Amino acid sequence: MSDLSVSYDASGPVPQTAEELRSQLVARATELSPGITTDLPGSLIEDIVGTDVGALLICDQIRVDLINSVGPLKANMYMLNLLAQQSGISAQKTQGSTTVPVTFTGPAGFVVPQGFLVSDGTYTYQVADATIIQSSGTSAQVTCVATNTGTWAVPVGSVNQIVTSLPSDITLTCTNPVAGTPGAAPETDYEFRERVWQAQMSTVQGYPGFIRQKLTDVANVQARLVSVVQSGSSWIVMCGGGDIYDMAGAIYKSAGDISRLKGTDLKVTGITNANPGVVTTDITHGFTTGQIIQMSGVTGMSGVNNVDLTVTVLSAHTFSIGINTTSSGVWSGGGVVTPNLRNNVVTINDWPDNYLIPFVIPLQQLVTIKFQWATEGVNYLTDATISSLVSTPVINYVNGIFAGKPMNINNIKDVFLQSVNSTLDMSLVSTLNVIVTVNGVITAVDPGTNIISGDPYSYWFIASNGVTVEGI
Known part of the structure; x- marks a missing residue:
């Protein structure tokens, strides 16, 4: 049956009917045994023909389903991973690691090796690539990766403890001049399908799409932190979460004319x-x-x-x-x-030549959200109960907003109402105020709108304890 023709309509391949399959089966049997009679009622041959047609219906449907699955939107996970390999991208990503850029201060010429450990007092991070203390007494920023996976905030200046032992005559200090990038949750099946789709479409989409595809394939890089912004005749590439050399390497491989790359002013x-x-x-x-x-x-x-x-x-x-x-x-x-703390310039060595790759790591906008709410009539639900219902969905919304995009208060209110609706009819909620703080400052919506624009080269992040609920 593998050589049977396939018919297509607007929705894709069409399964063959029982009559069509029976006709083809009888024709093949007659070809092999001329004169065979297959339509005598109650005969053994007729019984075999009926059974075989049933089997062929199943086989033909399997063939149609297989054809339909050869694509990232419908493929099973085995086929999807094969398509990912064919597209030259990594397999489905597990939970990401939190990363933080760190600078070291110490004697000039001292090499901080790969794997060197630093800490913020709670979590430990290891240097991803060796760095050296420059003549100024300070190293360039180097990416440090948490030794365990997960998502947490890393405030500016919090990574200031040296864990790895040092020679007695060496004094070394460290700090993180910008906030770290919290690790991403495991990549969902839908996100993986979208990444494979984008990889297969990247050469069709052109220059920006190709850069985005290469960057999102880098370990720990989060799709929401990747953007390619046109600035006059130049391009500003924004990405975060990964090792700075890995990200610069991906940009170098995909950006074509690297002379048109720039940072922000x-x-x-x-x-x-x-x-x-x-x-x-x-x-x-x-x-x-x-x-x-x-x-x-x-x-x-x-x-x-x-x-x-x-x-x-x-x-x-x-x-x-x-x-x-x-x-x-x-x-x-x-x-x-x-300096503009967003901007990074990494030297890529494509032997025997070196190339400078500028790009932007978005700054973090740390968010907390307070809901003030009331209902019609008597309310028997505690603030703690409501908080348990709304915290995770609100956090997922905020931490899913792409870098540079606004936070919509209408969406936040809708998330609140939809989250409580299974426990409390949302039509009974009579008052719902949303108070947003950004980097510790209560922030109002833009005039005449219900959005908070935020910074075009930063991303929103809310910690696990960032949502509070207060009845009024």
């Missing part, structure tokens, strides 16, 4: 005349108090250009610079702040 949108002066930036700066920065391109207040300035953080978009600007003129425009 942290632009000044205002400087006050005060003691000390206060700088406002267009996107979140991610700095910590005490950090040394420089500015360039400022007009009207040129005295602040190209000098070391000490930051005191005031908000996600503002910081004071530790100097009196009242006699420095009036800011009239321009200005770019360095």
Whole structure:
């Protein structure tokens, strides 16, 4: 039967009818045994023909199902893994590991080897690639991977303990200048199917799609942290979660003209005349108090250009610079702040040549959400009960938003209502207020909308204890 023709309609291959299969079976039997009679009632031959047609119906349906399954959207898991191998991508991802970029401070020339252990006091992380202390006394950022899988927040500056023993004459310290990237949950069957589909479509979709496919295939990289943004004639590639060399390597292999890659600019949108002066930036700066920065391109207040300035953080978009600007003129425009903690530039060695690959690791926007709620009439449900119903769905929503995309308060309210509906008819909820804090600051929705835009080069993250419920 393997040589039977296949008929297709708009929905795909069509199973053959019993009559069609019986006709083909009888024709084949007659060809082998001329003169055979197959339609005598009650005969052994007729009984065999009827049984064989039933078997052929099953076989033909199996053949149709197999044809339909040769594609990532319908394939069984065995076939899907084969398609993944054929597309040159990794198998279904298990639970990811939390990663954090760390810098080391110590004697110049000291090599911090791969596997070196550091800690935040709770979790241990190991250096993914060897790094060296530069002449400045500080190493470049290096990715450290948690020694156990799971998802948790890693605040700025929390990874500051050396675990691996050191020679007695070596003093080494470490810190993480930006927040770590919490590990992703295991890849679902649906997410795996989508990744295989995107891999097979990447050459059809063109340049951005091909870059995204290569990056999402890197270990610990999360699809929601991957984006390819057009900036004039250049491209800003954003990704997070993986080792910086693995991510840079994937970009190098897929980006084509790497001269068109760039990072983001942290632009000044205002400087006050005060003691000390206060700088406002267009996107979140991610700095910590005490950090040394420089500015360039400022007009009207040129005295602040190209000098070391000490930051005191005031908000996600503002910081004071530790100097009196009242006699420095009036800011009239321009200005770019360095360093921009999002930007990474990794050297890729494609022997005998080296190439610089710039890309953006999105900063974390740490979120907490408080629900204030009330019902019509008497309510017998405690806040703890409601919290147990809504916490996980709300966390899944927030932690599923793609980097750079807004948080929709309407969606959050809908998640709350749908989550409690099986226990409490959601039509009885008379009041539902949502209070959102971002990086510790209560944040209102954008004017005239029900969304919080957030930062275009950051991602939302809410911890397991980030949802609270309060009856009013």
